[in-house]
Amino acid sequence: MSSTPHGLGAQLALSLALYAEILKGKFSRWFGYLQSLPYTDVDIPVFWDLEMEIGPGSRRLEDGREALKWLRGTEVWKILQKRSENNRNLIEELNDYYHETAEMLILRHRDKISSQFPVTPTLHGFHRAYALVSSRAFIVDAYHGLCMVPIADAFNHESPNHVHLESDYYVCPECGSLHECVHDWDNPPTVLGIDLINTAHKAVAIADDELESDLFMVSVTAVPSGVEVFNTYGETLTNAQLLTQYGFILEANDNDTLTWDIYQLLHDHASGGEQRSVVDIGALWKQLCPSDWSIVSRSGLVYFANADMNVITSPLTLNGDGKISHQMWLIVSLHALHRVGKSFRNETVPTLSCLRNLLSTQMILEVHLERDETEGQVAGPIDSYDFDTKLLKELEELCQLMIHLCADRKAKTAFSGTIPEVGEYFDTLSHEKPRTRMAVSLVLNELSLLDSCQIMWTGLLGMVRRVGEWVP
Numbered sequence: 001m002s003s004t005p006h007g008l009g010a011q012l013a014l015s016l017a018l019y020a021e022i023l024k025g026k027f028s029r030w031f032g033y034l035q036s037l038p039y040t041d042v043d044i045p046v047f048w049d050l051e052m053e054i055g056p057g058s059r060r061l062e063d064g065r066e067a068l069k070w071l072r073g074t075e076v077w078k079i080l081q082k083r084s085e086n087n088r089n090l091i092e093e094l095n096d097y098y099h100e101t102a103e104m105l106i107l108r109h110r111d112k113i114s115s116q117f118p119v120t121p122t123l124h125g126f127h128r129a130y131a132l133v134s135s136r137a138f139i140v141d142a143y144h145g146l147c148m149v150p151i152a153d154a155f156n157h158e159s160p161n162h163v164h165l166e167s168d169y170y171v172c173p174e175c176g177s178l179h180e181c182v183h184d185w186d187n188p189p190t191v192l193g194i195d196l197i198n199t200a201h202k203a204v205a206i207a208d209d210e211l212e213s214d215l216f217m218v219s220v221t222a223v224p225s226g227v228e229v230f231n232t233y234g235e236t237l238t239n240a241q242l243l244t245q246y247g248f249i250l251e252a253n254d255n256d257t258l259t260w261d262i263y264q265l266l267h268d269h270a271s272g273g274e275q276r277s278v279v280d281i282g283a284l285w286k287q288l289c290p291s292d293w294s295i296v297s298r299s300g301l302v303y304f305a306n307a308d309m310n311v312i313t314s315p316l317t318l319n320g321d322g323k324i325s326h327q328m329w330l331i332v333s334l335h336a337l338h339r340v341g342k343s344f345r346n347e348t349v350p351t352l353s354c355l356r357n358l359l360s361t362q363m364i365l366e367v368h369l370e371r372d373e374t375e376g377q378v379a380g381p382i383d384s385y386d387f388d389t390k391l392l393k394e395l396e397e398l399c400q401l402m403i404h405l406c407a408d409r410k411a412k413t414a415f416s417g418t419i420p421e422v423g424e425y426f427d428t429l430s431h432e433k434p435r436t437r438m439a440v441s442l443v444l445n446e447l448s449l450l451d452s453c454q455i456m457w458t459g460l461l462g463m464v465r466r467v468g469e470w471v472p
């Protein structure tokens, strides 16, 4: 089997190793640790629809199925349905790995796992091992990759945190050496045919034992006495990621974002002849991105996302303040320009200047909008600027597209319920339905992000139309 240090491949391999240890029972050298692991606490949505986890007709199963209905169209749903290279979603990946690899390996080596008693692997048992890996494993260093780390996994998550796990990550990925080793040489020398790499491996293994295999749980801030000590599972984790990996959400999470992928955006916003191919936009994007978009940092509606500039892979994002990423602004603006009548096909330079003018106009109007809101009065005509009617038309189109985009996403979430309706339902929900409560609370949060985005663009649209009336 080839080894993968992180990602789903590493999680699956570690789940198998952990499951084999669990099957060994008290003959495992990790028995004490394994006994400390929770049996049912890790309640992740990927298993919420499975009868075998809890038996048919149970309340937990009904709760899970209701929760999954709520999660349709949310960021959690996207994670659960995300297709791998093999075109399989998460549960299919887990089940296929169990049936194609894990079960067979365990059965083939059942004598080594236990000569004392018969070992019978089950899919349910493997699922539990995966849930433990998903919620408790750490990436230790470049050599060990993803690991279960006793004691380090005992801390709950909160941000900011009190402690974190520390290790020297950049060790040699081949032998784990912290210092210079034979793998640093391009052409390892051989002396009289002696395999220096093997010899070096042995030397390194000894050195490892002596000084290098240390992991530390380090406090990063003062910890007052009598409080629970928290770790962070990741400083940027959204509630959707927390729920799918760890089975819980935070009441308020500043990291929460909504994402669109470019295929979805093009599909939702274009019809027939209007539809641009991703390749077209990808090529244009490459020419647009190196230019300076720092003016965006002054916007209340758009933020500069310092992410990968590859339009095909980078997500188009709405952040926790209801602002859209500059990548998303670019895509929706391109579409607005196109709808108003400027084709951007093979016309990069004119489009670039059109986009710049559009952004400048937006920024000027944003300043006026802000002034209106803070002074609580409607400003008079803005005559110090010479507004171009076409630009205003394009900006109006951009606002309308953004408003439509939010409304459309809201309509696809939560059975089209409004925030007050969903909020009211949440208040009636029994605490015996923890899964549905988490799902509905997550939906409420997504709806309110969409709402604040929609309100801001509606405000800008109003301003654009007012200015439009003043322009002769």
Ligand SMILES: [Zn+2]
Residues within 6 Å of the ligand: 172, 173, 174, 175, 176, 177, 181, 182, 183, 184
């Ligand atoms: Zn090495």
